[in-house]
Amino acid sequence: MFYIIGLGLCDEKDITLRGLEAVKSASRVYLEAYTSILMVQKNRLESFYGKELIIADRDMVESESDEILKGADKEDVCLLVVGDPFGATTHTDILIRARHLGIPTRVIHNASIMNAVGASGLQLYNFGQTVSLVFFTETWKPDSFYDRIKENINGGLHTLVLLDIKVKEQSEENLARGKKIYEPPRYMTVPQAVSQLLEIETMRREGVLDPEKTLAVAMGRVGGLDQQRILAGPLTSLLRAPPSEFGPPLHSLIIVGKRLHHLEVEYGEVFAEDLGEAIAVAEAEELENGDVIQEGRREGRELWRKVAQEVYEVVLD
Numbered sequence: 001m002f003y004i005i006g007l008g009l010c011d012e013k014d015i016t017l018r019g020l021e022a023v024k025s026a027s028r029v030y031l032e033a034y035t036s037i038l039m040v041q042k043n044r045l046e047s048f049y050g051k052e053l054i055i056a057d058r059d060m061v062e063s064e065s066d067e068i069l070k071g072a073d074k075e076d077v078c079l080l081v082v083g084d085p086f087g088a089t090t091h092t093d094i095l096i097r098a099r100h101l102g103i104p105t106r107v108i109h110n111a112s113i114m115n116a117v118g119a120s121g122l123q124l125y126n127f128g129q130t131v132s133l134v135f136f137t138e139t140w141k142p143d144s145f146y147d148r149i150k151e152n153i154n155g156g157l158h159t160l161v162l163l164d165i166k167v168k169e170q171s172e173e174n175l176a177r178g179k180k181i182y183e184p185p186r187y188m189t190v191p192q193a194v195s196q197l198l199e200i201e202t203m204r205r206e207g208v209l210d211p212e213k214t215l216a217v218a219m220g221r222v223g224g225l226d227q228q229r230i231l232a233g234p235l236t237s238l239l240r241a242p243p244s245e246f247g248p249p250l251h252s253l254i255i256v257g258k259r260l261h262h263l264e265v266e267y268g269e270v271f272a273e274d275l276g277e278a279i280a281v282a283e284a285e286e287l288e289n290g291d292v293i294q295e296g297r298r299e300g301r302e303l304w305r306k307v308a309q310e311v312y313e314v315v316l317d
Contacts (some may be wrong), residue, residue: 006110240276
């Protein structure tokens with residue numbers, strides 16, 4: 001049997017009991033390590049699962065899947081993925097390959113960012129198409145995501161924006177020369193994402209993403225208990241917030257749609273901050289650190305409610 005098992009979002013304890021049973025009974029266990037990351041290292045997983053894990057990088061999963069599937073018609077083989085197994089099309093591909101080889105398959109689900117975004121207070125059934133945002137280069141700035149966001153906004157729907165990660169990637173130069181030299185891992189942050197979104201808005205000029213009037217919710221390490229960070233406000237507030245406010249990667253971003261409910265506004269208000277503006281005021285008035293944070297939260301909540309009322313036309317008490 002070939003298993004694809006979701007690990008959830010945080011650490012070794014997020015695996016389900018059903019998933020853990022499958023791992024313990026398997027002859028080989030692979031850990032997919034390029035579509036997402038957990039918040040703990042491989043050795044923590046191995047210690048908890050009682051199994052050695054074989055790292056499966058992009059090349060192995062996409063080009064050498066037969067090696068992973070080898071013998072799975074006679075013994076149990078597991079592929080562990082962060083989040084839920086169907087969060088990436090790559091995992092669908094390997095299941096299709098297994099079926100073509102006559103290998104029985106089983107999927108064991110888990111929490112993923114696709115449903116954990118409910119922690120923002122935005123209602124899941126008000127979300128439209130999810131989009132991915134890749135790192136721009138000097139010569140490559142794809143903007144197809146802009147059209148998907150526009151479609152969602154026209155329908156009043158929220159948009160989950162998944163931010164790029166680069167793990168075991170080669171530079172264009174090394175790729176062209178056939179050198180197996182890999183770049184250090186990179187993870188897109190919320191300020192980087194907002195900057196790229198607004199860059200495309202400046203190019204397209206279709207009024208989809210107004211930096212002062214488009215509400216957004218930034219999410220860091222969702223599901224990470226004490227590590228989880230949520231920050232809400234207009235795009236400009238997120239852009240000028242100190243990097244420390246978002247915490248370590250992984251980050252995600254939600255563009256808030258116009259079909260905004262007053263309960264969503266009230267729930268999200270607790271996450272609203274405008275620390276960038278507060279810091280500027282503090283430097284001018286020589287305020288203490290604690291006063292800066294309090295002022296940033298107060299201003300952020302006022303701004304969140306103001307935009308919700310005046311732009312999104314939400315009726316609030």
